[in-house]
Amino acid sequence: MNQDCITMEHVGIAFQDKKALSDVNIKVSEGEIFGFLGPSGAGKTTTIKLLSAQLTQYTGQISVMGMEPMKNVSALYQNIGILSDNSGFYEKMSVEENLKIFAEIYRLPKTRIPEVLEQLHLAGDEKKKAEKLSRGMKQRLLFARAILHKPKLLFLDEPTANLDPSTSEDVHNIIKDLNKNGTTVFLTTHDMEEADELCSRVAFLNEGSIKEVGVPEELKIKYAKDKVRVLYGDGTVKELPKDKESIASELSRTDKEIVTIHSVEPDLKTIFLDLTGRELA
């Protein structure tokens, strides 16, 4: 069993008496890509800020890699990386100069920058000014900066928001790659397909409360509708009630070839809508 990397127990926070999170309980294991999913205003960024000691007034218990974030800020920042809306870089500086600033803060060896540039397919672009980079390259530069000090845990706050599909795919591959190499990822998104593709487990957050946590495939089975979908040899599809009589009657009635009979599983978007009455977009 992998060790817990993040635990939140009964965590709550309010801004000017307005609750932003209430009674949040989650555990993220080392090596996971954990998806924290919710619509705008659900409390995703607030959660990342709590876990990374950017917000310190809360109720409940938080542990990140065995540490209470606000009591261990410097050890925490050696071990976490953050990519968020606020992650910027110096537009007038080159890729390499931007990374050098952080390499110096973290006192990293000179060899680390070319290593990261290679890893994020930016080798050869190190002399380019940040302002001249394409959107995808800018996002890769932000990743480069976030992982320069080899954090064990990476917080990604909507890493593909406003990116085109091909750049998003590029980002997905970077995330998978980092995770394969041992980085635990805490990812917020309101893109359910992204979550389905990347995450080992997901939590659904709505109005500051967790509505469900689980493995995407298991959630789809748990919230499966009482229907099966029949695919015929001619490519047509029919949905039937999920009971023996209906299926047997269809099998005896049709003279078409039956290719598959599958239970109808909802996608994460549908499950979220059923649980909260809200769309995610």
Ligand SMILES: Nc1ncnc2c1ncn2[C@@H]1O[C@H](COP(=O)(O)OP(=O)(O)OP(=O)(O)O)[C@@H](O)[C@H]1O
């Ligand atoms: N510093 C703050 N002061 C007052 N209210 C805040 C502050 N930060 C967040 N909030 C409120 O807390 C709630 C949760 O905000 P948060 O930014 O965490 O949501 P989010 O899920 O990240 O949304 P988005 O997807 O739009 O980024 C919102 O109602 C927001 O207005």
